[in-house]
Amino acid sequence: MRDIRGTCEPRFRAVRDAFQRNFDEGRELGAALAVYQHGRAVVDLWGGLANTRDEGVAWQQDTIAFLASATKGLVASAAMLLVDRGLLDLDTPVADYWPQFAAEGKAAIPLRWVLGHRSGVVTVDPPLTLTDLDQGTPLADALAAARPAWPPGQAHGYHCLTMGWxxxxxxxxxxxxxxxxxxxxxxxxxxxxxxHIGLPHGKEPQLAELVPPTGEQLLQGRGAPEFDGLNQAICDPASLFRRSTFGNIVLTADLVTSVLLQADIPSCGGAGSAAGLARLYAALIGEVDGIRLLRPETTDRARAIEADGMDLVLQCHTSYGRGFMLPGGPMWPGSCSPTAFGHAGVTGAFAFADPDNGLGFAYVPNRMSELIDGGHDRVRRLMEATYRCALT
Known part of the structure; x- marks a missing residue:
């Protein structure tokens, strides 16, 4: 049995029990869980091992973990804050801010289609190198020259890497x-x-080890019929999924250490704590220590449905707001309020806000998800327990 540390209000005891059960059943290596309700921290728990070196190093209160695509929730928050301040407009064409982007039939693509995975700009050709990412200008030039994979606005598909860029x-x-x-x-x-979007220098000692799932765990995680299309896409080098992920970057042995640890990659290069993520989402829907990030009407715009249905990249049902995942489809773990919005990551991280019930929820493990993003049983159990407690 792993020791669970931290704080949990008595009303949320069942959440602590569910977190403990994930460890007792051997589902976790290390993880942290945090919940805010109506602007207050009601759960802040952590446990297990941050890494396995030197006979194991315990997860600490200040341990941080890779967020993978849960990072998209951070950059979406930044974009919506600029919308709230009137510096960006959801209906304004991206080319109004960035004239070069108009090439290849992209002149009419509004900001909201980028946030809602509808722009079609999911691939670049040729693939980018680490130097391109570090220098910035080659990356911007490649995106401006990119040709949409489908007529913009007429379908949607997960912008795995390009949304953040x-x-x-x-x-x-x-x-x-x-x-x-x-x-x-x-x-x-x-x-x-x-x-953090891009790990600051000196934070490496806080970073938890990332442990991939076994082949058996992957098969179990994607065994449901709704993932048949995704499973086929993963195995097909010509699929839009493969082209928009592995086909966008020249893969090298130092990709993780050189890029994900230090670079500013807004789609997947974030790191942080569950407590920080839950506090962020709580501040998107209400005041936290006197700070509310977005006006209520801007929050409503952030969670408004921009795309829903068959995802041309993931080949399963997905639903997106403006930069955030929405409930619906197999990538969202379990059921919750229809007003909820958040984001998952392949590391297993998942965070969301629920305006109806005043919740900010975040879970970060270091044993990766069985899925591409979200959906796995560990976080589903934690969410279900959170709702049972929050609604009592």
Missing amino acids: LLDEIIRRVTGLSAGQFFAKEIAAPLALDL
Whole structure:
């Protein structure tokens, strides 16, 4: 039995029990879980091993984990904060901020289609190198020259890597800061969040080891019939899924250490704590220590349905708001309020806000998800327990 540490209000005892059960059943290596309700922290738990070296190092209160695509929730928060301040407009064409983007029939693509995975700009050709990512300009040029994979606005498909890159360039155009820099200055610092788009120098000792699932666990996680299309796409080098992920970057042995640890990659390069993620989502829907990030009407726009149905990249049902995943389809773990919005990551991280019930929820493990994003049984159990407690 792994020791679970942290705090949990008595009303949420069942959440602690569910968190403990994941460890007792051998589902976790290390993990953290945090819940806010109506602007207050009601659960802040952690346990297990942050890594397995030197006979195992325990997960600490300040341990942070890779967020993978849960990072998209951070950059979406930054973009919607700029919408709230009137510096970005959801219906304005991206080319108004970034004239070069108009090439290849992209002149009419509005910001909301990028946020809602409807722009069709999911691949670049040729694939980008690590140098391209570090220098920035080659990346922006490649995105501006990209040809949409489908007629913009007529379908949707998960912008695995390009959503963050596109938003990063747009944010640079209106603020002079990268998405990571803007998030750090305008969101993380005021709220005291241990959340980062690009791991700052010196934070490596806090970072939990990332442990991939076994082949058997992957088969179990994607065994449901609704994942048949995704499973086929993963195995097909010509699929839009493969082209928009592995086909967008030249893979090298130092990809993780050189890029994900240090680079500012807004789609998947984030790291942080469950406490920071839950606090972020709580501040998107209400006041946290006197700070509310978005006006209620902007929050409503962030969670409004932008795309719903068959995803041309993931080949299963997905639902998206403006930069956030929405309930619906197998990638969202379990049932919750229809007003909820959040994001998952392949690491197993999952975080969301629920305005109806005043919830900010976040879970970060270091044993990766059995799925591409979200949906796995560990977080579903934690969410179900959270709702049972929150509604009593």
